[in-house]
Amino acid sequence: MSRDFKFFYPIPLAVFFSLHFSLTLNAQNIGNLPEFNLPLTWYESHLRFLASDELKGRRAGSAGNKVAARYIAEKFRIFGLRQATGAEGYFQQIPFHKIIPAKGGSLRIGENQFFYGENLLWLSAEGYEGTTEVVWAGNGWVDEAKGIDDFKGKVVKGKVVVIASGFPGATSAREVWRAATKKRAFAKERGAIALIEVYRERIPWQFVKKQFMGERLTPVMDTTHFSNSGDMPHAFVQENKKELESMLLSGKRLNAKFTGNLIAGSEKMLKVPNVIGIIQGSDPDLKEEYILLSAHFDHVGVGKQGGTTTPTDSIFNGARDNGMGVVALLSAAQALATAPPKRSVICLAVNAEEIGLLGSAYYAENPLIPLNQTIFNLNTDGAGYTDTMAVSIIGMNRVGVEAEFQHACDTLGLRIYVDPAPEANLFDRSDNVSFARKGIPAPTLSPGFAEFGPELFKVYHQVSDEVSTINWSYLRLFARTYAYSARLIADKEVRPFWISGDKYEEAGKKLYNIK
Numbered sequence: 001m002s003r004d005f006k007f008f009y010p011i012p013l014a015v016f017f018s019l020h021f022s023l024t025l026n027a028q029n030i031g032n033l034p035e036f037n038l039p040l041t042w043y044e045s046h047l048r049f050l051a052s053d054e055l056k057g058r059r060a061g062s063a064g065n066k067v068a069a070r071y072i073a074e075k076f077r078i079f080g081l082r083q084a085t086g087a088e089g090y091f092q093q094i095p096f097h098k099i100i101p102a103k104g105g106s107l108r109i110g111e112n113q114f115f116y117g118e119n120l121l122w123l124s125a126e127g128y129e130g131t132t133e134v135v136w137a138g139n140g141w142v143d144e145a146k147g148i149d150d151f152k153g154k155v156v157k158g159k160v161v162v163i164a165s166g167f168p169g170a171t172s173a174r175e176v177w178r179a180a181t182k183k184r185a186f187a188k189e190r191g192a193i194a195l196i197e198v199y200r201e202r203i204p205w206q207f208v209k210k211q212f213m214g215e216r217l218t219p220v221m222d223t224t225h226f227s228n229s230g231d232m233p234h235a236f237v238q239e240n241k242k243e244l245e246s247m248l249l250s251g252k253r254l255n256a257k258f259t260g261n262l263i264a265g266s267e268k269m270l271k272v273p274n275v276i277g278i279i280q281g282s283d284p285d286l287k288e289e290y291i292l293l294s295a296h297f298d299h300v301g302v303g304k305q306g307g308t309t310t311p312t313d314s315i316f317n318g319a320r321d322n323g324m325g326v327v328a329l330l331s332a333a334q335a336l337a338t339a340p341p342k343r344s345v346i347c348l349a350v351n352a353e354e355i356g357l358l359g360s361a362y363y364a365e366n367p368l369i370p371l372n373q374t375i376f377n378l379n380t381d382g383a384g385y386t387d388t389m390a391v392s393i394i395g396m397n398r399v400g401v402e403a404e405f406q407h408a409c410d411t412l413g414l415r416i417y418v419d420p421a422p423e424a425n426l427f428d429r430s431d432n433v434s435f436a437r438k439g440i441p442a443p444t445l446s447p448g449f450a451e452f453g454p455e456l457f458k459v460y461h462q463v464s465d466e467v468s469t470i471n472w473s474y475l476r477l478f479a480r481t482y483a484y485s486a487r488l489i490a491d492k493e494v495r496p497f498w499i500s501g502d503k504y505e506e507a508g509k510k511l512y513n514i515k
Helices: 015-026 027-032 041-050 053-056 063-079 175-191 203-213 244-249 320-339 358-365 402-412 431-436 470-492 503-512
Strands: 091-100 105-109 112-115 118-122 130-136 160-162 196-198 218-219 234-238 257-258 264-279 290-296 343-351 373-378 390-394 414-419 444-447
Touching: 041 053, 041 063, 041 320, 063 264, 063 320, 063 343, 063 402, 091 203, 091 358, 118 175, 118 203, 118 343, 130 244, 160 244, 160 414, 175 196, 175 320, 196 257, 218 358, 264 320, 264 358, 290 320, 290 358, 290 431, 290 470, 320 343, 320 373, 320 444, 320 470, 343 358, 358 431, 373 431, 373 470, 402 414, 444 470
Parallel strands: 130 160, 160 196, 196 234, 290 343, 290 373, 373 444, 390 414
Antiparallel strands: 091 218, 091 264, 105 112, 105 257, 118 234, 130 257, 264 343, 390 444
8 A cells, every 4th residue: 555654754674674574474363353353333332422421521520521530440340451559449549639710800010901811810819909019030930050040130029020931941831831830939939929921832822711710620749730829929911012021121110000809719629530450461571561551531521611612512522532542542452451462551541631631740750550661652642533544643753663553554554644743743742741751652643634734623622523523434443553553562572762862762761771
């Protein structure tokens, strides 16, 4: 069949043909593998349940999310996966703060007026009103090791500090969220009475509003925790034409005036589960090495917290994102439990991806199998598909498994889009990056698309992402590709690793003690 490689990364021909030949020797037996013998109705029944209206969009922390977790756990039990040491049954419980956001209030800095819910969002608030002098402090960042101190030479005690969002070297929204808590601490330590960040990131302001105006979850031990009471006021404001930075750097004295008494929010504790099951490998010499299979099962919920609704529908069912991925994970779990590969397998359905990759980040910090025994992560996630004769593989040419992916797709008659839409930095936008940062080779297998654009966005994070729009034959094809790729990688003679020069290579060398 023809190959459609976008941004193809060449591997040595001798290596490719050697691997391809060894894989082809087993091709005649693939029809007997369980991943090729599940009927179409098997895939359909799982997705119809997970993306049903009754689960109300599976938002992390919701009742529907808990039902989805229980459903996945019961399937793991039925398939014969064993429970992981340290889990509660098949659950890894993540302690979260559920934060009810502050509401109301406004802010005026010079001639610039900001209103809550329009161009002002509170990250932290306590009851406060008054007029106070303002000082500009760059990014509000301090890093002694790098010689950075944006407060140096500035008198901020008793004043409102205005800064630009982000910090030197930040590349993702998650880093910006994490930095915000540290920056509030830096400002408070120096006597500031409030911190205002001028938002300048690539993620649209509308998305940020949705993130911070609704109820939100954050792990108890995570530095992204924004408390809404008992702390100094801290806000994001939308960049405007009357540049605050220029006005403040001009030497003109400006005051900040807070009004509205910032109705403080509240917070409570709850637990949100990841779901985990283990398949023991068949090779005594390799069973202490693990392949981690992951897919997030949460989605964005119901109503305004989800996004734009219609007059007849307010449920964001998430059939594609990431119902298809969960079904693929379930298919791999059943197939690999029925006929185990050489290495052991961790099946991990992660939670809270939609609110910041939090479930995978928690597992990466609190692994139930040591990370240095986890030699690979095959994640599956996607915004949808525009090509039912293809899959997209994000990071395929970075992790040493090109031949296995190509063989799986050739077997199933699929083209491969390698790293489509590089401008969107998709590799760092799904749960795989939580493991990549630790050094684990971690690509993402997604449904087929060549462009992260308008065709996908018709259903991506829309109420229209329902099972009624799913091509069931393609769902089966995609799930088989995921399960068979997982088997090939778990049986691979040589452990996969990052290509030379990859930005996560050094983390991998440290994790696996590679000199």
